[in-house]
Amino acid sequence: MIAKLARRQLFSQLRRSDWRALLISIFLMTSLITLLSLTGDRLQKSVAQRSADFLGADMVLSSSRPLADTWQQDAQKLGLQSAPVIQFASMTEAGDAMLLASIRAVTPPYPLRGEITLQEAAATTLPELGNIWAEPNVLSRLGIEVGDTLQIGYSTFTVSHVITASPDRGSGFRSFNPQIIMRSEDLAATGVIAPGSRAQYRLLLAGDADALATFKAESQTQLQSWQRLYEASGDQPTTRNAIGNAGQYLRLSALFALLLGAFAIYLSMRRFAADQQQRTALLLSLGLPRAKLLPLFSWQLVLGWLLAAIPGTFIGLGLHQLMMLTLADLLPKPLPAVDLFALFSSAALAGAVLMLAGLTTLLPLGKASILSLFNPNSDSTFAQNKRLYWILPPGLFLLMVLFVESVVLAALLSVTLLLAGWLAGWVVQRLIHHACSLLKGRLRLMPLLTLRIRQQRQWHRVQGGVLVLLLTLMTVLFFARQDLLQQWQSQLPADTPNRFVINIQPWEKDGVTEWLAEQQIDSQLYPMIRGRITSINGVDKDDAFTPTQLEHNTLNRELNLTFTDAIPAHNTLEAGAWSDAKESISVEQSMATDLGLQLGDTLGFQVGSETFTGRITSIRGVEWASFRPNFYVIFSPGVIDALPATYITSFRLDSSQQGVSKTLLSDFPTLTVIDIEQLLAQAQELISKLSDSASMIMVLTLLSGLVLIITIVQQDLVKRRFEVALLRTMGATERQTRQLDMLEYCMIGCASGLVACFISEGLLALIYQQLLKITPQWHPLLWLCVPAIAVLLLTITGRLVRKPLPLPTSYTLLKSGS
Amino acid sequence: MTETTPYALEANLLAKTFATQTEPLTLFENLSLTIEQGESVAIIGQSGAGKSTLLSLLAGLDEPTDGSIRLLGEDINHLDDEARSRWRATHLSFIFQSFHLLPELTAQENVQLPLEIRGDRDAAERARTLLTQVGLKERCHHYPSQLSGGEQQRVAIARAFVTAPHILFADEPTGNLDTKTGEKIIHQLFDMNATHQTTLILITHDPALAARCSRQYRLEQGKLLEVLPQQEVATHDC
Known part of the structure; x- marks a missing residue:
């Protein structure tokens, strides 16, 4: 009987907006977590279990x-x-x-x-x-x-x-x-x-x-x-790190999806439970034992889970296969097979979240009073049983820990997201409040809006927090990709070399120089000698530098050393002066800064078994992205001239000279000519593929976020309808109440958009400086688009959720007293 | 009544029919009623007689299936939604059984609300004046949850009178209050009504409350019958 009642109730509930939002949340959460877990799991397993196969040894x-x-x-x-x-x-x-x-x-x-x-x-x-x-x-x-x-x-x-x-x-x-x-x-x-x-x-x-x-x-x-x-089982070469990091990134994204989904599920259940008091009291008055409520609710939740989580799992699997197809060129092959446990773990996780959120909100109904049927105002059930809600956060945290298999990671991420969301929500709410004060008296609806803003402040914080996090995520991903792709090309002046030639042997040097001169190609060949820095001012580098300095690019590996008779034209002299004196060296500015090198310092070098020193006489500024041969250390002639070297050069070929590379290789087959444009195109393709895959994740995350926002808007819908009914009987027009809602959504959207812009600009600047090494820039488009998108998102959501309230209905609603 | 002073309410041959799955349900028809300005009129009747539906028609919140209603000489059913809303904001007020104060707003802000809708600039000051009149001067900044049921209804009365309406509709104003508090509230309501010279149309099932009005009508089986004072006494005696 209970199962039958549960089934009947579920099907009638499918017409309810909160139940639909719940099912969509479970569906999206399962799809997204399946996609992310499967991808992450296969990447990490391919690293952990098959690294011997990756290495071939x-x-x-x-x-x-x-x-x-x-x-x-x-x-x-x-x-x-x-x-x-x-x-x-x-x-x-x-x-x-x-x-x-x-x-x-x-x-x-x-x-x-x-x-x-x-x-x-x-x-x-x-x-x-x-x-x-x-x-x-x-x-x-x-x-x-x-x-x-x-x-x-x-x-x-x-x-x-x-x-x-x-x-x-x-x-x-x-x-x-x-x-x-x-x-x-x-x-x-x-x-x-x-x-x-x-x-x-x-x-x-x-x-x-x-x-x-x-x-x-x-x-x-x-x-x-x-x-x-x-x-294979120990140290990690770069690819393993990269794939391992990608796997970890996917797990973290899945955790974000889990949090969004869990929040939406909780809010949907909360609203549903609030509406179930009368029905529960009725069932109890008809003689249903209180003990039967648990199986009744559990059945409904299980049926809902089956309806949403199973299709979600298979959609997630499909998306995962699509992503693997997109990234096929970049991934190690063959990838391990899809793990059935990983495949269904997301559905199980969604089930656990649903049960946790569902039962903590529905079980207090077991204490519903039959008296509430006689006096609808005796609705204190929830207030008395909120203690049960406190099970939810630790329960959810436990699930997160089980999911990421790390207490620290789960704690770090959830605390960071919640704190960031709370702070962003608080700022959004303050912005709205200030905007209201500024606009007071300028708009006819402002006094009403001010009251509304005060009345809804708690929900505005939640909406603002979620919206800011989502918008920031989308914005950073979109602009980082755009800027990275565009800046590489736009930053290059017209005469930037687009061909590098390396591996020029000493006996080919004169021939290549003559050949380039014959082709009227302006270029200079630089010798390259590999050597290590061993000491500074006679002190061993391990003793002279700090551990951080020892990790510097110039100390932890071999350097390419060169010698010239002047500072290269494409470098700038920042300190000291070029010296032709023997053992004079010129060092690059960032190296000098990071290692604390001064003019007059003496650096010790080792090339093969040869050791020698150089005294710093000048410090140079180097534009590393100039696509010209650049060096940390340049010697004056007479020190390393005799050491074995290969030569490097770069030059520019325009579109009419495309055949030149081929002729050069025909005449000098052992040279390596690197086509920078081709390399950039390759890199762009790589970034495009990666960001396309990330976009797939982002779109699903955005959808989850939207469902959450709709759920939040729905939370107060009954109260809002009630408020609108009151305003209508007091003489407010339908247009006024609609404008009031839209103004409110516009303000939240605008404020959330602005806060998201601010955070995004900060994050982008940080990413550009620290990770991508490109010049941070302002994004005027971002400041225009993000608030506009946020306003659009919220007003559309609001319009979809808000149904017009005819005047007769307004009065009936007020008369009902609910 | 002079020629230039219109009736507060003039309902002529009103009918209200609802569509049902089987056949149309007629709640009432050929119902007429005239109320002069400043009068207080009670409409009593059994539950389900259609009192609230009649009130929503008389207040222009719903449209009759047939017949016409003129409020202060204006046929408001011929106005569009915007004009009707403006008219309502200027001339009408309501008091509900469940008070309907917005819980997130203070008493003063609740009273200000109808003035804010009209765009009045001195809303705060007038709200304070009305709260003083109902004896809640000290409770201006209290939220509804901090007020007793009687105090909440007094705030609702202040809210109803703050726009100086011509007609006040009160639907079971003491329905949610105990007898003693209900009596106080009624006393206050009639006092305020006398002070502001408002036309009061009261829906109630309480004969004692109805008896305080200058005229009473009983809505019964779709007919509106005037209850004469001796009839009321007779009813009481039974």
Whole structure:
């Protein structure tokens, strides 16, 4: 009987706005959390469980310089399997098309863990000599097919297979480039790798844990500053960090969705419960035992959950697949399969939130008094049972902790969001209050509006807080993407170089200089020598600098040093003067500031086994985004001239000179020409894909937020209708009461929009300065659009929710006394 | 009554019919009533007789199915919503059984409300004057929840008189009060009515309250019958 009654009640409740809002909230919450959890779970699992497959090994020794054979010999002595890999960026050519690809030169038994999967099965585990395997985008960008040839350096290769997935793609930006696998035996003939060439040398290792541990222990003392040893289960290369961070970001987004959804569910249930007092009292008066109320309400909640959470789960799954498809190029392959537990955990979570919010609001009805049927004014049930509401926050927090598996993270996020929301809501309410004071006497409706603003101040705070958080989130995402994409291009002056040429060997230097002069291309070649800073004023750097300073980009790795006979024209002299005296050096301004370097200080350097010093005679300003060769340290001639160097240059080609790169590569096949425009386009594509995926999340979050705002507006609807009825009988016109509502929504929207603009500008400036390293700027469009959008959102919501109240109904409403 | 002074209320052959799922339901028809300015008239009747519906027709809150109503000589049913609202704000006031004070506003702000709707500039001062007249000078800044039921209804009376209306409609004004407080409130209501010379139209089921009005009508089976003083006494005696 109870189940039947619950079912009947549920179906009649579907016509109620609060119940609809509840179901939509559960649906959106489940979709969003399914999408975020599945994506986050698969990314993190792919990192945690399959990192050996990602690395193609159990342990990897990585170096920016060629590795001595002794490393491999040591590994073999310990019974470890090993496979050397050289990964480098190089131009590839096919006909007129050129592409900067990431090439791995490998030796069997590569890879040691995981496998390379191909579109069509190959007879061998690696390309045969003279052949290469390439990823699909290599073929599509060069406009070639399997069986066609492409040029790398001096050699021509046949593309024999298309790679669909491969381990050991490398880390960082390198891993995003289209990839090619070739045999290391073919590498020498290409001529692209010479001393000083930019390449990453890796030794993949696999074997039993003891042998790996021994290798690790023995190698610790031998590792140089340019070498790193990392394990599949231990240290984290950049890609793992990036994917791990992405997974964490998704979990946090899911937590935000959870909070929004839980709040909307709670408010819907609260309103529903308030309207259920009479019905409950009636059921009790008809003889329903109070103990049966729990199963009655539970049934209704379970049925509601089934109606909303199950479709939500499948929509979330669909969106997740869509997102995986969008990001296919960027993600490691193959991804682990969808985990059924993760798939249904969001539905379970929504169920738990619903039960928690539902039962804490509905159970107090068990104490409903039958007397309330005789005297409708005896509605003190809720006031007496609000104690039960206090179960909700700790219960919800517990769910959050279980969801993110971290007390600290759950506490941090919920406190931050609640505090930020509360503060934003408070500011919004104050702004509205001040606006009312300013407008007093200027608008006919202002006195009424002032009263309304006072009357609704609690809800205005809640609405304002939610709206500001949502708008800020959307605004920051939208403008960060726009600015990042636009600023890269707009900041570049017309004469900015758009081609970098690296790996110019000393014996090619004169030839390349002459060739460029013949083509009337204005450029200068700079030598590049890799070296480390070892000391300052004779004190070892580890003793002279603080731990933070030691993390500086110039101290924690090898630097590219150069020498010239003057400060480069594209640098500015900030202090001191250029000196041709031997051992004079010029250092970059930010480096000098961060490390506390002064004119006259002496820095010690090491290049290979050579050590030498340089005295700072000048400090230079460098525009790092100028796309010209830039250096932290420039020596005067006579100190490092004799050390092994490669050369670098950059120049600008206009659209009529597109063939020049190809001719240069024909004449000097081992050079690497980097097309900056192509790189920027690649980066833009990457950002677009990432932000498209983030937008998908944002749209769902925005929808959840909107449902929450509608729910908040609905909370006071009965009271508002009552108030409107009173005003109507007192002589207010329908137009006046409508204007009053719209004015109120406009003010909340405008104030929330302005606060969101303020916070967004602050956050954007912070992100630009700290993360993106681009110049912060004001966004006039933001200040125009965000308040307008907020006003529009609220007034549309208000119009949808607010139904006109005819005059006769007004009187009936007042007469009913409810 | 001179030729130039119109009736406060002139209802002629009123009918009100409601559509139902089976057949139209006629609540009353051919109902006529004339009330002069300054008069106090009570309409009594059983629950469900249609007293409140009649009040909403007489006050121009609803439209009759047939017949006409003139308030102060004006056929307000021919006015559009905006003009009718303005007319109502200027000439009419209401007192309800459930007081209907807005809980978030103070007593003074509640009394100010109808003046604010009309856009009057001295709303606060007039609200204070009226609250003083009903003996709540010290309670101006109290919220409804801080006032007793009787005090709340006194605030409602102050709110009703603050616009100096020509006609005041009171629908069961003592229905939510105990007898003693109800009597005080009625006393106050009639005092204020006498002071402000307002036409009072009172809906009640309480014969004693109705007896305080200059005329009484009984709404019964769709007919409006005038109750003469001796009839009322007879009813009491029974």
